[in-house]
Amino acid sequence: MMRIGLTGGIGAGKSTVAKELAELGAVIVDGDKIAREVVEPGTPGLAALVEAFGEGILAEDGSLNRPALAAIAFSDDESRAKLNAITHPLVGARSAELIEAAGPDAVIVQDIPLLVENKVAPMFHLVIIVWVDAEERVRRLVGARGMAEDDARARIAAQATDEQRRAVADVWLENTGTEDATRAAVRALWAERIAPFAANLAAQRPAADAPHVEDAAYGERLVGRLWITLGAEAASVTADGAAASVVLAEGVTVDAVAHKLADAGFAPAATEPGVFQGSDPGRAVTVRVAAQGVAGSA
Template identity: 40%
Template sequence: MILIGLTGNIATGKSYVAQVLHELGAHIIDADRVARDVVEPGTPTLVAIAQHFGPGVLQPNGALNRKALGQIVFSDKAKRLQLEEIMQPAIRAELTARLDAIPKNTVGVLEAIRLIEGGWHKRCTQTWVTHCPPETQIARLMQHRGLTEAEARARVTAQNPQADKLALADVAIDTSGTLEETQVQVVRAWEGLN
């Protein structure tokens, strides 16, 4: 199996690139989806988060209040690291199970914002990195997630510099242009796999 590690900072177009790869026939594993799955109501991970950060991170129905938790962890690096320590074991176990289930003789894609930081790129055949200017990231976060400029900027600056990921890229995809321009880059890189 060819395994593409797809990464890039927040709002740099990873999901769109994954969508194009899926349309080309790749099996997609979305680490963000896995991270949401491991904090479903009643899971041990969600219980641990609520115990650590307080009941204010839960909605009345017992689901995670992502906005409340985001306000806590995106403004405080120590708290963000504490959250990662709680979540990473469950995420790692679930990602491993899903990767192991990808059929052989296919192309798999692990879409993960922390692909490199988590060491997952070492398991991949190639590392693909999406990138765009920080102001584009901020505008996308404001438009698509309804964040204020300050909230969006905090999320962008909370991450490692894009240059760190780009330094390890086998394929760099500039997503600052149109969707069509991004798609052309993805198809070109896909064709280069064979």
């Protein structure tokens, strides 16, 4: 299974990208859609929101009045944290159910508005950022969604900055042209990177002739992904760009973690024991793994 994290600022156009990915065969797990489902009338989620923010967030028919909730929840950091503490676990549990039902060969695209803010980027094989500058997003939110300008700006200010998004981006997709141009860019991304990456994952093989990519932030992303993959089975993880070194915890062998690494996109190299190479055709990655006490592991 290949897992892709899709995110971008409010109004950036993630839905266009997600629709095209779905047409190409991806299974979309839409965080916004799930967030609406878990607070429908009669759900524990809606009851928890009313307890936290009061009856004033309800419409006359008993459903959630989203503008009323937004006016409270986005007014300060404490209120936003309270909202997130209620909804995020519910969204996470429902997302996990959908992912499990998709099957082992699926390409899962999780559309997560707050992927960067919630620091979940290391969970994914790829992170796609859909980008449009803030002023254009304000224009879209006001013009297309009828949102008040102050509300639009408050929501944008409450989300991650462009710099924070760039730090986690494996793919930076600028959605500044026509919808047809964006869809064409998504199709090219699927053909050139996502589909071959998924095939490499299924075969547990490295990508052939992947390019070396200059990306100052990648080393930190690589370390995060390896820690998520190995957890307590690793004693240390370091990286210099796209070259990482892992020393395993005492008693853990390289063979014991090889399958986990391959599932995470780091397949065993055919030529050298303890060396794993990236399955992503868009970036060359090398991970050297050693057990405790093996020469060269410290």
